[in-house]
Amino acid sequence: MIDAFFWAGILIIVAIGLLALELVIPSGGVLSALAFLALIGSIVAAFSGGFVPGMTVLMANVILIPLLIVVAVKWWPYTPIGRMVVLHTPDSEEEVLPDTPAFRELQELVGRRGVAKTKMLPSGAVVIDGRTYDAVADGVAIDNGQPIRVKAIRTNRIIVTPVAADAPVLSAGTDELDRPAEEFGLGSLDDPFI
Numbered sequence: 001m002i003d004a005f006f007w008a009g010i011l012i013i014v015a016i017g018l019l020a021l022e023l024v025i026p027s028g029g030v031l032s033a034l035a036f037l038a039l040i041g042s043i044v045a046a047f048s049g050g051f052v053p054g055m056t057v058l059m060a061n062v063i064l065i066p067l068l069i070v071v072a073v074k075w076w077p078y079t080p081i082g083r084m085v086v087l088h089t090p091d092s093e094e095e096v097l098p099d100t101p102a103f104r105e106l107q108e109l110v111g112r113r114g115v116a117k118t119k120m121l122p123s124g125a126v127v128i129d130g131r132t133y134d135a136v137a138d139g140v141a142i143d144n145g146q147p148i149r150v151k152a153i154r155t156n157r158i159i160v161t162p163v164a165a166d167a168p169v170l171s172a173g174t175d176e177l178d179r180p181a182e183e184f185g186l187g188s189l190d191d192p193f194i
Contacts, residue, residue, distance in 0.1 A: 011038045045057075142160070
């Protein structure tokens, strides 16, 4: 009985080792097939020692091996072979955007003001500093001739928002929410009944 457990344990360790090698060394499934044969051999070796050792090894294989495979598959993308096979997803959209002069020029437009050249439902043309650009309105329709401000650049799209004609010009990188409430013509916030 001890010999049955010994040889079954050796074959299980060999199978686990072969499965680990399969994750690191591309063998076309040969190592997986050998691991499967080693697991079958461990069950046969355990049953040669009796019914109880055979059922113990069979249950260990049924429960332990799938659990080890799940853990190994979660670990595999971090191995050298796994990093070559599995695509890395970018953390932000800036990682996939090109660092070209054209993109840098678009980034410099953030905060600038212009005029809608066409009706924007939500996309259309805008004129900023005498140049015409394709842009997308941020949530609301913008009429032809309405003043706009560049809110952001997402991928290669210019995102614009409408502004009042008499609104003060903001420098790039600032937002209306950064301005004091008095500039909006609101009364004192201390006394809500005024």
